[in-house]
Amino acid sequence: MRGPGLFTAHVPGTSFVHRMPLWLKLVGVLAVGAMPWVAPSVWSLALVTVALAGVVLLARLPVRRLLRSMRGLLPVLVLLLAFQWWSHDLAYAVRVVLGIVNAFVAAGVLTATTPVSDLLDGAVRAAHPLRRVVDPEVVALTLGVVVRSVPWVAGSFASVRESARARGLERDARAVVVPTVVHVVAFARATGEALAARGLTDPAEPADPDGPDDPADDAPGPGRTGSA
Amino acid sequence: MTEVRLDGATVTVPVDGSADRRTRTILGPVDLVLTERRVSVVGANGSGKSTLLRLLNGLVSPTSGAVTVDGHDTVRDGARVRRRVAFAFTDPISQLVMPTGREDVELSLRRLHRSRSDRRAAADEVLERFGLTHLADQSVYDLSGGERQLMALAVVLATDPVLLVLDEPTTLLDRRNTLRLRALLDALPQTVVLATHDLDLAAAADRTLVVDEGRVVFDGDPAGGVEHYVRLVDGP
Numbered sequence: 001m002r003g004p005g006l007f008t009a010h011v012p013g014t015s016f017v018h019r020m021p022l023w024l025k026l027v028g029v030l031a032v033g034a035m036p037w038v039a040p041s042v043w044s045l046a047l048v049t050v051a052l053a054g055v056v057l058l059a060r061l062p063v064r065r066l067l068r069s070m071r072g073l074l075p076v077l078v079l080l081l082a083f084q085w086w087s088h089d090l091a092y093a094v095r096v097v098l099g100i101v102n103a104f105v106a107a108g109v110l111t112a113t114t115p116v117s118d119l120l121d122g123a124v125r126a127a128h129p130l131r132r133v134v135d136p137e138v139v140a141l142t143l144g145v146v147v148r149s150v151p152w153v154a155g156s157f158a159s160v161r162e163s164a165r166a167r168g169l170e171r172d173a174r175a176v177v178v179p180t181v182v183h184v185v186a187f188a189r190a191t192g193e194a195l196a197a198r199g200l201t202d203p204a205e206p207a208d209p210d211g212p213d214d215p216a217d218d219a220p221g222p223g224r225t226g227s228a
Numbered sequence: 229m230t231e232v233r234l235d236g237a238t239v240t241v242p243v244d245g246s247a248d249r250r251t252r253t254i255l256g257p258v259d260l261v262l263t264e265r266r267v268s269v270v271g272a273n274g275s276g277k278s279t280l281l282r283l284l285n286g287l288v289s290p291t292s293g294a295v296t297v298d299g300h301d302t303v304r305d306g307a308r309v310r311r312r313v314a315f316a317f318t319d320p321i322s323q324l325v326m327p328t329g330r331e332d333v334e335l336s337l338r339r340l341h342r343s344r345s346d347r348r349a350a351a352d353e354v355l356e357r358f359g360l361t362h363l364a365d366q367s368v369y370d371l372s373g374g375e376r377q378l379m380a381l382a383v384v385l386a387t388d389p390v391l392l393v394l395d396e397p398t399t400l401l402d403r404r405n406t407l408r409l410r411a412l413l414d415a416l417p418q419t420v421v422l423a424t425h426d427l428d429l430a431a432a433a434d435r436t437l438v439v440d441e442g443r444v445v446f447d448g449d450p451a452g453g454v455e456h457y458v459r460l461v462d463g464p
Contacts, residue, residue, distance in 0.1 A: 010328065012365055116331045121344060137338065144335065148327050151369065190322035197287050197317075198336060198384060199310035 011112045017059035018113045022122040025110050032106040036099035042091055045098035052105045061112050069108060070101070072154050077101070111147055120144050141200060145191060156183045230312075230390045230419040232262040232284060236293035239279050255279045255442045257293055262421065266413075268430035268450060269423040270457045271439035277423040280439060281393050284421060285313035297391060314389040314418075318396040320380035321368065329371070329379040330355065330364035336386040351386070358382040358412075374405030381412065394422040398429060427454050 012018075017025075035048055056066060077097050084093035111119070120140035127136035160179045161170065169175035195201050238256030242249065255276040271277045282288035283295045286302035286309050295302045302309045317323045326332040333351040341347040355361045360382055363375055371379060377397060385392065394413075398406045410429060413420055424430050436453025438446035438460065446456040 010331075010365070116326055116328075117334045117344070117347070120335075120338075141335075144331075145325055148325055151327075155369075187322070190317070190319070191325055193287060194317060194323045194325055197285060197310070197315035199307060200335070202307035202310060 010115045011059075011061055013060055013113065015059040015113070017055055017109065020113075022114060022118055025114060026122070029103075029106045029110050033099075033103045035102065036095060040095055042094050042098070045095055045102065048102050049098055049105075052102060052109070055109055056105065059109065059113055061109065066105065066108065069104070069154075072158065073100075073104060116144050116147055119147065135203070138201075141195070145195075149187070149191070152187060153180075153184055156180055156187070229263055231296075231298055232260070232391065232419075232421070233296045234258045234260045234283065234290075234293070235295075237283055237290040237295050238292045239283070239288060240291045251291075253442055255283075255439075256290070258444055260437070260444065260447070262419075262435070264434035265419055266433040267419075267421045267435045267437065268433035268453070269421065269437045269439060270425070270427070270430045270453060271423075272461060275439045276442040277439050278395050279442075280437075280444075281315070281395050281421065281423050284391070284393050285310050285315050287315065311387065312389055313391045313393060314384035314387070316377075316380055316384055316392065316394045316397055318399050320373075320376040320400075323380040324368040324376065324383065327367055328365050329360060329368060329382070332368070332379070332383045333364075333386050336383055340387060354382055354386045358385075372405075373400050374402070374408060377401060377405065377409060378412065381409075385416070385418070390418060392416065392418045392420045394420065394424075396423055396425065398424060398426045427457070430454055430457075 032048060032052070035045060039045070056063065077100065080100070081093045081097050084096050120143065123140040123143045124136040127134060127139040130136070130139075157176070157180050160183065161176050163179070164170050164172065164175040167175070192201075236257040236259060238253060238258070240251040240253045243252050258280065269277050269280060279288055283290060283302065284297065286295075286306040289303045297309050297313055300309050300312070324332050326335050330351055333354050334347050337347050337350050337354075341350050352361070352364075355364045358378060358381070360375075360379055363371060363379065368376060368379065377400070381392075381397075397413075398409060401409060406426065406429075410432070413422075414432075422429070422433075430436055431450045431454050433450050436446070436448065436450040437444050438453050438457045440460055445460070446453050
C-alpha cells in the first residue's frame with residue numbers, strides 16, 4: 001500500500017523551513033491551529049492559507065503530494081461545510097473548513113521538513129520533565145508510530161473504498177467503514193507485535209556501553225502471555 | 229555458539245466461546261536443543277511453526293515448560309533475550325514502523341547510541357553493509373517487496389543480535405529476490421532459525437524440524453525433513 005500524501009515521509013531539503021529549529025516549527029503549527037479562536041475572521045484565515053501555500057512552495061515540497069492528501073480530506077470538508085452552513089451560516093462554515101485545512105497543511109509541512117528521528121528526539125526532550133510518570137522514549141515511539149500510521153490508514157481507506165466501488169457498494173457506508181476498521185485493528189496488532197519483537201516496548205535501561213551482555217540488561221520482560 | 233533450549237514448552241489458548249474456560253493446545257510439549265548455525269522449520273499452514281518461532285524471542289510465552297536462549301529465560305529475562313534475538317516477519321511492511329528505512333534503522337539504534345550524530349553514523353554503516361544506502365530516505369511504501377524485506381532485515385540486524393528468527397521470509401518474494409535473500413542469509417554470521425514453505429531454502433539448512441498439528445514430528449537432516457514433509461502433505 002503506497003503512502004498517499006504529505007505525511008508519508010520526510011522530504012529532504014535545505015530550505016529555511018527545513019533548517020528552522022523544531023521548537024519554532026511546533027510553535028508555528030500550534031499558532032496556525034489556534035488561529036480560528038484568536039483571529040476568527042474568514043480573511044485572516046484565508047491569509048494564513050495563502051501564507052502556508054507560500055511556505056510549501058519555498059520549502060520546495062511536492063505540491064502534488066499535498067493535493068493528494070487534500071483529496072482524501074475533501075469529502076469530510078464538504079460534509080462539514082454543508083453541515084456548518086446549515087446549522088450556522090456560510091461565513092462560519094468557511095472559517096471552520098479553513099481552520100482545518102490550515103492545521104492539516106501546517107502539520108504536513110512539519111512532518112515533511114523534519115526527519116522523524118528529529119521529531120522523536122524533540123518528543124523525548126519535551127517529555128523529559130514527565131519522566132517519573134512516563135518513559136520519554138515511549139512518548140517518542142508513540143509519536144513516530146502515529147506519523148507512520150496516518151498514511152497507512154488513509155491508504156487502507158482508499159483501497160477499501162475502491163473494493164466497495166468494484167462491488168457496486170460505494171454508497172454502503174458499512175462496506176467501507178467495517179473493513180477499514182478491521183484493517184486498522186490488524187495493522188495496529190502487527191505493529192505492536194513488531195515493536196515488541198524488537199524489544200522497543202521493553203522498559204528503558206541505563207546506557208549500555210558493554211553491549212547486550214551488560215548486567216543492566218537484566219530487567220524482566222513485559223510478561224506477555226501465550227497466544228496464537 | 230548460540231544455544232536455544234525448549235524444555236517441555238507448551239502453548240495453549242482459550243477455546244473461543246467456551247463457558248468453562250477450556251483451552252486448546254496449539255503447540256507442544258516441545259523438547260529441543262538447537263545449536264546449529266542454520267535451522268529450518270517446515271509445516272503446513274496452522275501447524276504451529278509461527279508459534280514455535282515466536283517462543284524464541286518471547287513474543288509468545290510458554291503456558292508450561294521453559295524456553296531459554298544462551299541460558300536466558302524468554303519470560304524472566306525477556307528484555308535481554310529480545311536484545312539477543314532478532315525477529316523478521318513475513319510481511320516487512322508491518323515490521324517497518326517508521327516512514328523511511330534510515331529512520332527505522334535509527335529507531336533500532338536509539339538505545340545503543342544516545343547521541344544523534346553517533347546514531348546517524350551507525351545507521352549509515354548498517355545501511356551500507358546491506359547495500360541499502362540508495363534506498364535509505366525513500367518512503368517504505370515506495371520500496372519493492374524485495375527491497376522492503378532487505379530493509380526489514382537491516383533494521384532488525386542493526387543491533388547485532390546473535391540469533392535471527394525469520395517467519396516465512398520468502399513468501400512474498402519473487403525468485404530473484406528469494407535468491408538475493410538466500411545469499412544474504414548465507415553470508416550472515418548469526419545463527420538463523422527460519423520457518424518456510426520454500427523447500428529449497430529449507431533443504432539448505434544444517435537441521436530441519438517438521439511441525440504438524442502442534443508437534444515436532446521430524447527432527448534431523450534437511451533432506452530427510454523435506455522428504456518427511458512432502459510425504460505428510462501429499463499423503464500415503
